[in-house]
Amino acid sequence: MPSTPLDGEPVPSDGSLPEAALAELGERPFGLYVHVPFCTVRCGYCDFNTYTAEELGPAGGAPGASRATYAQAAVAEVRRARRVLGDRDLPVSTIFFGGGTPTLLSPEDLGSVVAAAAQEFGLAPDVEVTTESNPDSVDASSLERLREVGINRVSFGMQSQVPHVLEVLDRTHDPRRVPAVVQWARAAGIEQVSLDLIYGTPGESRADWATSVEAAVACEPDHVSAYSLIVEDGTALARRVRRGELPMPDEDDLADKYALADERLVAAGLGWYEVSNWSTDAATRCRHNLLYWTGGDWWGVGPGAHSHVGGVRWWNVKHPAAYADRIGADRSPAQAREVLAPEDRRVERVLLELRLREGLDVDVLDATGRAAVPGLVERGLLAERAGRIALTERARLLADGVVRELVS
Numbered sequence: 542m543p544s545t546p547l548d549g550e551p552v553p554s555d556g557s558l559p560e561a562a563l564a565e566l567g568e569r570p571f572g573l574y575v576h577v578p579f580c581t582v583r584c585g586y587c588d589f590n591t592y593t594a595e596e597l598g599p600a601g602g603a604p605g606a607s608r609a610t611y612a613q614a615a616v617a618e619v620r621r622a623r624r625v626l627g628d629r630d631l632p633v634s635t636i637f638f639g640g641g642t643p644t645l646l647s648p649e650d651l652g653s654v655v656a657a658a659a660q661e662f663g664l665a666p667d668v669e670v671t672t673e674s675n676p677d678s679v680d681a682s683s684l685e686r687l688r689e690v691g692i693n694r695v696s697f698g699m700q701s702q703v704p705h706v707l708e709v710l711d712r713t714h715d716p717r718r719v720p721a722v723v724q725w726a727r728a729a730g731i732e733q734v735s736l737d738l739i740y741g742t743p744g745e746s747r748a749d750w751a752t753s754v755e756a757a758v759a760c761e762p763d764h765v766s767a768y769s770l771i772v773e774d775g776t777a778l779a780r781r782v783r784r785g786e787l788p789m790p791d792e793d794d795l796a797d798k799y800a801l802a803d804e805r806l807v808a809a810g811l812g813w814y815e816v817s818n819w820s821t822d823a824a825t826r827c828r829h830n831l832l833y834w835t836g837g838d839w840w841g842v843g844p845g846a847h848s849h850v851g852g853v854r855w856w857n858v859k860h861p862a863a864y865a866d867r868i869g870a871d872r873s874p875a876q877a878r879e880v881l882a883p884e885d886r887r888v889e890r891v892l893l894e895l896r897l898r899e900g901l902d903v904d905v906l907d908a909t910g911r912a913a914v915p916g917l918v919e920r921g922l923l924a925e926r927a928g929r930i931a932l933t934e935r936a937r938l939l940a941d942g943v944v945r946e947l948v949s
Contacts (some may be wrong), residue, residue, distance in 0.1 A: 548877055549876075549877030549878050549879045550853070550877060550878060550879065550880070551877065551878075552855055552873055552875040552876070552877060552878050553873070554872050554873060555625070555856065555873060556625050556686070556873030556875055557625060557627060557813050558626075558850055558851070558853055559851075559853060559880065561851065561852075562841055562850050562851030562852055562853040562880075563626065563627060563629075563672055563850070563851065564851065565838070565850070565851035565852070566626060566627075566629050566631060566838060566850065566851065567629055567630065567631060569832075569835075569836060569837040569838055570634040570635070570828075570832050570837045570838070571631050571632070571633060571634060571837065571839065571840075572633060572634055572636065572829050572832045572837065572839040573622075573633055573635070573636045573637070573654075573658055573659070573839065573840055573841075573842060573922060574636075574637050574639060574829070574837075574839055574840070574841045574842065574846055574847075574848075575615055575636065575638045575639070575642040575654055575841075575842045575843055575846075576590065576639055576640065576641065576841065576842065576843030576844065576846040577611065577638055577639070577640040577641045577642065577645070577646055577657065577843065578590055578591050578592055578640065578641045578644050578844050578845065578861055579591065579592060579593075579608050579640070579641050579642060579645050579646075579852050580592070580640065580641050580645070581593065581642070581645065581678075581713070582711065582713055583711070583777070584710055584711045584712060584741075585709070585710060585711040585776060585777035585778040585781070586710055586711075586771075586772070586773070586777075586778040587773075587776065588772060588773035588774075588775060589640070589708070590641075590777050590844060590845035590859050591640060591641045591642075591748025592861060593647075594636060597861065597862075598633070605866040606860075606861035606862040606864070607861075608645060608646060610859070610865075611646065611650070611842045611861070612646060612650035612651070612653050612654060612841075614864065614865050614868045614869075615654050615657075615843060616653055616654055616657040616840045617841050617868050618843070618868060618874065618935070619654060619657040619658055619661055619840075620657065620661055620872075621660035621868075621873070622661070622840045622842070622865055623662060625871045625873075626840075629749075630663075630794055631662050631663075632662060632663040632664060632665045632668075633658050633659075633662045633664050633665065633668060634661070634665045634667075634668060634669070634700075634778045634828065634832070635668065635669045635670075635671070635828050635829035635832055635839075636654075636655060636668065636669070636670045636671070636829075637671045637672075637829040637830075638651055638654075638660060638671065638672040638673060638692075638723075639673050640673055641758060642673070642674070642675050643672045643673055643674065644672060644673075644674040644675070644679050644683065644687075645678055645724065647686075648683055648686035648687045648689070649686070651672060651687065651690060651692065652687075652689075652691060652692075652833070654842070655670055655690060655691040655692075656690075656691075658857050659691075668683075669693065669695040669733075669827075669828045669829060670691050670692050670693050670694060671692070671693075671696060671735075671827070671829060672687065672692050672694075672695055672696070673695075673697075673698065673737075674695055674696065674697055674698070674722075675694045675697070675698050675714055676697055676699065676714040676715075676718045676719050676722045677713065677714040677715065677788040678843055679722060679725070681725040681729070683723070684725045684726050684728075684731065685728075685729040685730075687729070687731070688729045688730045688731050692709055692731065693731060693733065693736070694731065694732065694733040694734075694827075695726050695733075695734055695735070696735040696736075696737060696764075696766070696827075697719065697722055697723065697726075697734070697735070697736055697737065697903065698712075698736075698737050699716070699719050699736045699737060699738060699753075699756075699757060700712055700737065700738060700739045700753075700865075701716065701738070701739065701742065701745070701749070701753045702716045702719070702752050702753040702756035702757070703716070703745070703749045703753060703936070704746060705749075705882075706742045706744065706745045706749055706753075709742050709743055709744055709745075709778075709787070710739065710742055710778075711777070714904075716756070717863050717902070718763065719736070719756070719757075719758050720756075720759070723736075723760040723761075723762065733763045733764065733825055734762050734763055735762055735763065735764035735765065735766065735827065736757045736760060736762045736763070736764075736765050736766075736801070737766045737767075737768070738753060738754070738757060738765065738766065738767040738768070739751060739767075739768055739769075739796065740753075740767060740768075740769055740770065740798040740799070740802065740813075741769045741770040741790040741794060741795045741798060742770050742790075743782075743787040743788050743789075743790070743859065744787070747794075747797065747798065747801065747935065750798045750801060750802070751801060753879065754767075754801065754802050754805045754806070755805065755895065758805060758806065758809040758811075762811075762812075763820060763821050763825040763827050764818070764819065764821070764826070764827060765806055765811055765818070765819045765820075766817055766818050766819075767799070767802045767806075767817055767818075767819075768817050768829075769775035769790065769795045769798075769799070770790050771788070771806050772789060772790065780905040791847075793924065796938050796939075799937075799938055803934075805938075806819045807819070811862060812866055813898060813937075814896075814898045815830070815831075815834065815896050815897050815898070816896045816932075816938075816940055817939050818830070819920045820894075824864065828925070833893070833895075834893045834894065834896065834897060836886070836889070836890060836893070836899075837849075838850045838851065841856070841857065843857065843864065843875070844857055844858060844859055844860060844861045844863070844864035845857055845858075845859040848875075852880065852881045852886055853878055853880050853881070854878060854879050854881065855875045855876075855877065855878030855879075856875065856876055856877065856878070857874040857875055858874055858875075858876045887905060887907075888948050890905050891905060891906065891910070891943050891944055891948050892948075895930070895931075895932060895940060895943065896940055897931075898931065898933065899929070899931065900924075900929045900931025901929060901930055902928060902932050903925070903928050903929065903930055904928070906947060907948075909948075909949070910947040910948060913947055914930060914947075915933055916946075917930075917943060917946060917947075918930075921935065921936070922935075922936040922939060922943050923936065923943065937938065
């Protein structure tokens with residue numbers, strides 16, 4: 542795939558975008574991603590842009606760099622987004638609070654960001670507003686308040702039902718709490734509940750994984766995400782693997798566990814719609830993530846958040862203190878950006894849309910890609926129908942390899 546240096550190109554101090562990018566606004570759904578960079582503890586496998594109070598130290602007291610003042614900075618960036626994007630009719634179709642642990646902020650803080658989006662852009666009548674949450678960061682009362690401020694979808698970080706697996710991941714929640722938080726969310730009137738799972742943790746047996754999948758199914762969620770564990774450089778988990786304390790995840794084991802998850806989830810009425818995601822029906826798919834996978838536009842709020850509008854991608858400075866300083870000075874928090882060439886955007890469409898159940902329009906492929914399709918169909922990796930290609934069941938775990946053959 543074409544690549545751009547990680548440092549990208551400079552962003553104007555006011556964050557203004559090229560007219561060509563702005564001209565595309567409104568052609569696709571528009572969403573907001575709000576990154577909340579705070580966690581009580583750092584999980585050993587996590588390489589996301591998150592900070593504990595101890596890691597922030599004195600900087601955590603800066604306006605916008607602490608949990609107490611962060612929502613003010615996020616609201617200010619939402620207002621900045623409106624100024625940069627102009628006065629186009631651009632109702633927000635999805636809002637996603639990710640992290641970190643967004644529910645370490647009060648429901649009222651999260652609600653203030655939703656309210657700012659409503660005031661500045663307006664919300665689509667069927668707006669989807671999601672927050673991620675650790676099971677130990679909410680209770681029945683806080684979930685009720687989340688619903689009151691506009692949250693209508695919650696994604697709980699279950700990861701595993703097995704204590705020794707959670708311990709390797711440095712997850713601190715009690716797995717017995719998961720059914721309770723799902724029940725509380727339902728009682729609060731939150732319309733959709735999703736559970737996130739991780740498979741392939743060192744020491745996790747096939748029986749352990751089956752236990753976790755069955756526990757998730759028993760909660761009757763609307764949506765399940767199941768991701769294989771990736772040992773990311775720089776994490777505590779990677780250091781333990783390097784020292785020989787833990788083995789690397791085994792590819793065959795990962796494939797077996799994916800197949801188990803798919804079998805059990807489908808049997809429970811959850812159909813796959815993206816390689817790592819299952820839902821009860823089309824209405825319960827995560828529309829915010831679909832926006833990413835189908836080339837939509839979104840503004841990423843918060844330190845380290847990424848945005849995309851009309852073929853321009855940019856990313857904010859990572860540290861909460863640096864982010865707060867820029868917001869406080871009424872400057873763009875963007876660190877750098879890249880302007881995607883038409884060929885880059887085409888290749889990204891192949892990479893992302895092929896992961897979806899509906900697959901990809903063959904016309905998106907170039908001549909080399911179209912020539913590769915018959916061979917992939919013959920090998921049982923692609924299905925072709927009515928001018929579209931889609932991954933077969935056994936090809937889902939080989940998606941990256943299939944894409945390479947289509948774009949090389």
